[in-house]
Amino acid sequence: MKSESSAPSSERCTTGVPGLDEILGGGLPRNRLYLVQGHPGVGKSTLALQFLLDGVKRGERVLYITLSETREELESVAFAHGWDISPLNLFEMVAKDEQLHTEADTTFFHPSEVELNRTTKTLLDEIERCNPSRVVFDSLSEMRMLADTPLRYRRQILQLKQFLAGKKCTVLFLDDLTSGIHDLQVESIVHGVVTLTRSSPSYGAARRQVHVQKMRGVKFSEGLHDSVVQTGGVVVFPRLVAADHNVDFRHEAVPSGIKGLDALLGGGLDRGTSNMFMGPPGTGKSTLTLKFAHSAAQRGEKVMMFIFDEVTDTLVSRSAKLGMDIGPFVANGLIRIQQVDPAEIAPGELAHKIRRGVQTDDVRLVVIDSINGYMNAMPEERHLNLQLHELLSFLNQQGVLTIMVLAQQGLVGQMQSGVDLTYLADTVLILRYFEAAGAVKQAISTIKKRSGSHERTIREFRVSSHGIEVGEPLTNMHGVLTGVPIFLNSNANPLLATAGT
Numbered sequence: 001m002k003s004e005s006s007a008p009s010s011e012r013c014t015t016g017v018p019g020l021d022e023i024l025g026g027g028l029p030r031n032r033l034y035l036v037q038g039h040p041g042v043g044k045s046t047l048a049l050q051f052l053l054d055g056v057k058r059g060e061r062v063l064y065i066t067l068s069e070t071r072e073e074l075e076s077v078a079f080a081h082g083w084d085i086s087p088l089n090l091f092e093m094v095a096k097d098e099q100l101h102t103e104a105d106t107t108f109f110h111p112s113e114v115e116l117n118r119t120t121k122t123l124l125d126e127i128e129r130c131n132p133s134r135v136v137f138d139s140l141s142e143m144r145m146l147a148d149t150p151l152r153y154r155r156q157i158l159q160l161k162q163f164l165a166g167k168k169c170t171v172l173f174l175d176d177l178t179s180g181i182h183d184l185q186v187e188s189i190v191h192g193v194v195t196l197t198r199s200s201p202s203y204g205a206a207r208r209q210v211h212v213q214k215m216r217g218v219k220f221s222e223g224l225h226d227s228v229v230q231t232g233g234v235v236v237f238p239r240l241v242a243a244d245h246n247v248d249f250r251h252e253a254v255p256s257g258i259k260g261l262d263a264l265l266g267g268g269l270d271r272g273t274s275n276m277f278m279g280p281p282g283t284g285k286s287t288l289t290l291k292f293a294h295s296a297a298q299r300g301e302k303v304m305m306f307i308f309d310e311v312t313d314t315l316v317s318r319s320a321k322l323g324m325d326i327g328p329f330v331a332n333g334l335i336r337i338q339q340v341d342p343a344e345i346a347p348g349e350l351a352h353k354i355r356r357g358v359q360t361d362d363v364r365l366v367v368i369d370s371i372n373g374y375m376n377a378m379p380e381e382r383h384l385n386l387q388l389h390e391l392l393s394f395l396n397q398q399g400v401l402t403i404m405v406l407a408q409q410g411l412v413g414q415m416q417s418g419v420d421l422t423y424l425a426d427t428v429l430i431l432r433y434f435e436a437a438g439a440v441k442q443a444i445s446t447i448k449k450r451s452g453s454h455e456r457t458i459r460e461f462r463v464s465s466h467g468i469e470v471g472e473p474l475t476n477m478h479g480v481l482t483g484v485p486i487f488l489n490s491n492a493n494p495l496l497a498t499a500g501t
Contacts, residue, residue, distance in 0.1 A: 013134070013170045016054025017047055019236030019352075023212060023221045028192065031168050032216075033161055035140075035186050037175040038196030042208060043229040044174045045069070045077060047196070048136040049085065050233045051172060056087045060133035065123060067093040067142040081233055091126045093119070093142075119146060120156055124163055133169050140175040140186060154185045161189060191216050196227070204343030210236050226348025237348035240355060242393035249399025253452075254365075256288075257295045260470030264446050266454040269427060271364075272399045273451050274392040276371075276422060278406040279431030283442050284463045285405045286310065288429070289367045290319050290326065291468055292403060297329035301364040304357045305337045306350070308373020309407075312337045323467040336363075342376060347387045350374075354391065358398050366395060370405040371421060385421070392424055426450040431461060434480045436487075443480045444470060 012027035021027045028034060036044050052062040064085075066074065071092055078085040127135065137143075140157075147153030164171055173186060187193050192215040199207045209224045227236045255268035262268050269275050269292070277285040293303045307315060315337065319326045329335040338353065357363040368374060375384060395402045406421065422428050428448040433440055444461035446454040457473035458480050477485040 014054055014058075015047075016050040016057075017234050017236060019225070019227070019238050020047075020210065020234075022238045023210070023225055023236065024215065025218055025220055028170060029216075029218060030170050031165075032191035033164065033171045033173065033189070034192045034194065035173045035175060035190045036194045036196065037177055039198065040176050040178070042196035042198045043227075043234045044176065044196060045074070045138060046081065046229055047234045048138060048172055048174055049074070049078060049081075049083065049088075052088055052134055052136060053083060053085070055134040061089065061131060062087075062134040062136075063089045063091060063127065063130045063132040064136045064138065065091045065093060065126065066138045068139055081231055089130050089132065091123075091130075093122070119143075120159060123160075127164070127167060127169075131167070135164070135169050135171045136174065137171065138174040140173050141178050150185055154189070157186055157189055187214065190214075197224075207346055226346040226352075228346075228349065237346070237352040239348060240351045240387075240390050240394055242390050242397060245355075245359075245394055246397050247399065251399075254292070254401050255295070256291055258291065258468055258470055260459055260472070261444070261468070264444065264455045264457070264459055264470065265427070265429070266446075266449060266452050269401055269403070270451040271401050272396045273426035274396060274402045274404065274424060275427040275429065276404045276406055276425035277429045277431065278408055278422070280408050280433060283431035283433060284461060284468070285407070285431060286315075286369050287318075287322060287463050287468060288431075289369055289403050289405060290315075290322070291324055292401075293335055293365060293367060294319065294324040294326055294329070296365045296401075297326065297334040300334070302333075302357075302362055303329075303335045303365040303367070304354065304363045305335065305367040305369065306340050306354075306374075307337060307367075307369050308340050308342060308376075309370055312339045321465060322463065323465065340373070342373060347384060351387065351391050351394075355394065358395065358400055363400065365401045365403070368402070368404045370407055372407050385424075388421070389424055396426075422448070427454075430481070432481050432483065434477075434483050434485055436477070436485065443474065445481070 011030050012021075012024075013030045014021050014027040015024070036047060038044055048064070052064055055062040064074070071090055074090065075085060143156060144153050147156055173190065175186065193213040195211045195213055197209050197211065199209075201207060208227045208229065210227045211224050212220050212222070221238055221241070223239050225236055225239050227234060249272060251271060253266075253268040253270055255262045256265075277288055279285055289305070293305060296303050305315075316327050316330060326335050330337060336357070340350070354366055358366070374388070392402060404421075404425065426449065427446065430445055430447050432443045432445075434443055435441075442461040442463075443458050445458040446456070455473075457475075458477075459473055460471035462469040462471070474480055474485075476488050478488055479485045
């Protein structure tokens with residue numbers, strides 16, 4: 001769903017969380033109650049502090065009401081993120097335990113209606129005294145324990161809502177869901193519900209996501225959005241919707257600078273297309289991407305390379321030895337290499353990096369080396385193909401040239417791929433080993449090109465210290481792609497002599 005809103009932006013309350021306001025179409029509608037829920041450790045308190053600090057930055061009075069954590073605990077969280085929370089009005093309900101114990105025959109956490117009423121009155125008095133524009137209640141679990149029954153709990157939340165409605169303040173209720181029972185009492189009362197989740201894969205960093213379940217009166221981006229909790233707070237990566245990002249661009253061929261390769265590709269790769277270089281390990285797929293990156297940088301175009309299987313220093317050093325040194329372009333920023341740690345990144349974060357590079361930094365070429373690494377980085381993602389399809393559609397609509405590398409299993413003979421993603425590519429370039437005259441050689445051919453005509457021959461492919469060379473079509477061989485070709489006698493059988501073409 002497109003991130004739009006029927007409410008004017010002036011009536012929105014920004015959250016201070018990067019990416020979340022985009023999902024919400026500009027922020028939270030002001031003067032309403034919202035529920036932020038999730039199990040312990042998902043980042044609720046961090047998000048709440050960001051929300052309040054954003055208010056302080058805008059000159060608003062804010063109030064943090066903590067019913068469970070102490071000031072010292074909150075200050076330690078803030079310190080870890082480099083924040084100063086001294087401008088916040090912080091009300092510790094925990095510190096009022098002794099006072100309430102004196103006034104009543106029960107402890108603070110004993111579920112009784114008398115104690116609940118007194119607790120509620122204490123909270124309302126503090127809000128009245130502070131008169132804030134933004135309020136955070138952390139957390140509702142204690143209120144639920146005091147209420148004892150769902151009816152009494154709902155009545156107290158409604159009382160808070162009615163009181164706050166006249167105070168013109170935007171309120172976040174935090175709920176850690178520790179009661180074990182997922183009731184819908186608060187969800188039905190509040191204006192919006194944001195759920196934070198955390199899951200642990202078999203290996204690697206935890207996966208965090210944000211889901212806006214409800215937001216009355218505004219349009220928001222539905223579905224699950226990847227997020228991280230890092231130094232500086234929660235960062236949300238809005239789910240990429242390619243249909244929301246159409247731009248006009250010039251359709252043209254992008255040459256590699258290698259005569260034989262450009263002839264094979266019908267002039268080169270086309271802007272606004274997704275291209276796949278596939279073949280067994282060592283055939284020169286990554287080297288081929290280096291050539292396109294080097295040529296783009298020479299034209300003054302910006303390039304982003306996401307490498308899963310190689311170290312950046314090794315890649316730069318190898319490019320210099322092959323006569324297409326990308327080092328100077330890396331130094332001046334025309335080529336940006338992102339070495340991806342497969343165990344530490346989510347699909348949404350990767351898509352966000354690419355989107356930011358394209359829309360903010362005017363990147364014109366994106367390389368993903370390799371798709372095997374991309375898929376292996378997130379093996380538990382059930383819909384990774386759909387996310388990759390959305391990413392490629394976005395890049396195509398932005399006029400970006402995308403090159404993906406896919407390593408096939410095997411060296412000679414029949415090749416196999418762990419994943420079949422050739423249907424996502426507009427152009428498929430295949431590389432193969434073959435045996436000839438007692439030596440192992442390499443061949444290259446264009447199998448598919450949606451955006452125009454291409455040569456259907458098979459050419460010899462060589463990588464040396466002089467760079468990449470693409471020879472003439474192998475018209476005197478048959479079965480090159482099988483790995484063991486048959487040499488044809490063109491004088492004896494002219495028909496078979498052209499079979500390889």
